[in-house]
Amino acid sequence: MKVIITGCGFGGTEVASELRKRSKELDIIMIDRRRRLEYQAAHPEILSGKVTPEEISGDLNRFASKINAEFINDAVVNIDFEAKKVKTRKGLEIPYDFLVISVGAEQSFLGIPGAKELSHSVNTLRGAIETKKALDGLDYSKKVSIAVIGAGLTGVEVAGELVDYFRDKASAKIYLVELMPRILPAFPNENVATYVGNFLSERSVEILTGAAVQGVSEEEIAFKGGKKLPYDIIIWTAGIKPNSLLEKLDLKKEGGWLKVDPYLRVEGIMNVFAVGDTVYYEIEGVCAGQNVEEAERQGKAAAENIIRTIEEKKLRRYRPKNTIQNPRAFISLGDNKAVMYYGGIIFKPFAYRMKKFVQWWYMRRFR
Numbered sequence: 001m002k003v004i005i006t007g008c009g010f011g012g013t014e015v016a017s018e019l020r021k022r023s024k025e026l027d028i029i030m031i032d033r034r035r036r037l038e039y040q041a042a043h044p045e046i047l048s049g050k051v052t053p054e055e056i057s058g059d060l061n062r063f064a065s066k067i068n069a070e071f072i073n074d075a076v077v078n079i080d081f082e083a084k085k086v087k088t089r090k091g092l093e094i095p096y097d098f099l100v101i102s103v104g105a106e107q108s109f110l111g112i113p114g115a116k117e118l119s120h121s122v123n124t125l126r127g128a129i130e131t132k133k134a135l136d137g138l139d140y141s142k143k144v145s146i147a148v149i150g151a152g153l154t155g156v157e158v159a160g161e162l163v164d165y166f167r168d169k170a171s172a173k174i175y176l177v178e179l180m181p182r183i184l185p186a187f188p189n190e191n192v193a194t195y196v197g198n199f200l201s202e203r204s205v206e207i208l209t210g211a212a213v214q215g216v217s218e219e220e221i222a223f224k225g226g227k228k229l230p231y232d233i234i235i236w237t238a239g240i241k242p243n244s245l246l247e248k249l250d251l252k253k254e255g256g257w258l259k260v261d262p263y264l265r266v267e268g269i270m271n272v273f274a275v276g277d278t279v280y281y282e283i284e285g286v287c288a289g290q291n292v293e294e295a296e297r298q299g300k301a302a303a304e305n306i307i308r309t310i311e312e313k314k315l316r317r318y319r320p321k322n323t324i325q326n327p328r329a330f331i332s333l334g335d336n337k338a339v340m341y342y343g344g345i346i347f348k349p350f351a352y353r354m355k356k357f358v359q360w361w362y363m364r365r366f367r
């Protein structure tokens with residue numbers, strides 16, 4: 001039996017290792033367009049130099065050989081569900097018995113004119129490294145202005161790391177721009193936004209809420225209502241969209257994301273599973289969030305259900321835990337501080353150390 005895993009981030013690698021734990025016989029083929037897994041949660045810290053690219057990315061080839069799987073460094077360009085074949089950019093057509101789609105999400109610039117062309121981003125490791133280079137290359141003989149667009153989890157973390165980056169440099173103004181009336185709008189408890197907002201404001205970050213970016217030109221950001229903000233660097237953190245591969249796949253979707261049944265099978269196809277950011281999963285009024293915890297839990301659950309299908313056992317229903325309705329996360333603030341948001345409560349002591357421990361623990365598997 002051959003299982004192909006397309007996309008080897010948090011979800012895909014979890015599927016692979018769980019499959020191997022449960023079966024020594026399965027042929028496991030891991031395909032990714034990148035050679036290294038990227039630990040995206042630490043990308044903002046590339047800016048302040050707290051982490052190196054090597055520390056926060058892992059060699060997928062090494063990972064695959066440790067679990068006796070095959071790794072193919074190639075991009076999946078299409079899938080023939082009838083013929084059960086995956087097609088790759090290098091022209092391979094690889095047959096499978098089971099398939100897992102775990103290609104994650106992509107950055108969205110929300111169709112705002114100039115945003116994609118003129119912004120930097122930390123969504124990919126390469127993007128984070130290039131953003132750091134752009135910061136290093138600024139002319140510090142004058143005051144510089146950095147605009148972080150989007151004050152979700154990544155936006156506030158980027159703002160915090162920028163404060164650390166500029167600590168020993170000439171003066172810089174950091175703006176954190178959010179469309180919604182408050183920062184961290186995805187977190188239902190307003191207290192976390194207040195705490196994080198105060199922390200960043202005390203460190204001289206200027207927070208602009210209810211600010212709708214309408215366009216970006218070489219010199220300035222234009223807001224709805226006519227306001228303009230001159231900038232030296234924009235770091236775009238607002239919005240994600242489904243992976244462009246999904247557009248080619250004739251599958252059931254919700255807003256472009258893949259719909260899966262309670263066993264994490266792509267709706268209507270019994271031997272194709274999907275996990276992680278790429279998935280829209282709703283059960284009993286609760287929606288899975290797009291985060292590392294969900295990608296990993298779904299990866300484990302999908303692997304178990306693949307094995308159960310092979311063994312002709314009853315499949316297990318998946319229950320999300322880190323949900324849209326009740327999210328949980330570590331939020332780094334810069335200055336080696338963080339908060340942990342869990343069950344609507346904010347935990348501060350040791351949160352940064354715990355976050356770093358989780359990162360270290362996770363990355364061990366690539367060493």
Ligand SMILES: Cc1cc2nc3c(=O)[nH]c(=O)nc-3n(C[C@H](O)[C@H](O)[C@H](O)COP(=O)(O)OP(=O)(O)OC[C@H]3O[C@@H](n4cnc5c(N)ncnc54)[C@H](O)[C@@H]3O)c2cc1C
Pocket residue numbers: 006007008009010011012031032033034036037038040041042043044074075076077102103104105122123124153154243245275276277278290291292293295329330
């Ligand atoms: C900057 C940033 C910070 C974040 N911080 C946090 C955080 O603090 N906490 C948290 O829980 N979540 C965080 N997230 C979200 C988290 O990283 C994602 O939810 C998680 O990575 C989802 O895992 P995944 O396996 O679905 O996708 P990914 O980890 O993105 O993996 C997808 C993989 O698919 C590969 N791929 C894509 N297309 C193709 C193709 N066509 N062919 C082959 N391979 C392909 C990619 O190269 C990638 O390796 C953050 C995200 C970003 C961008």
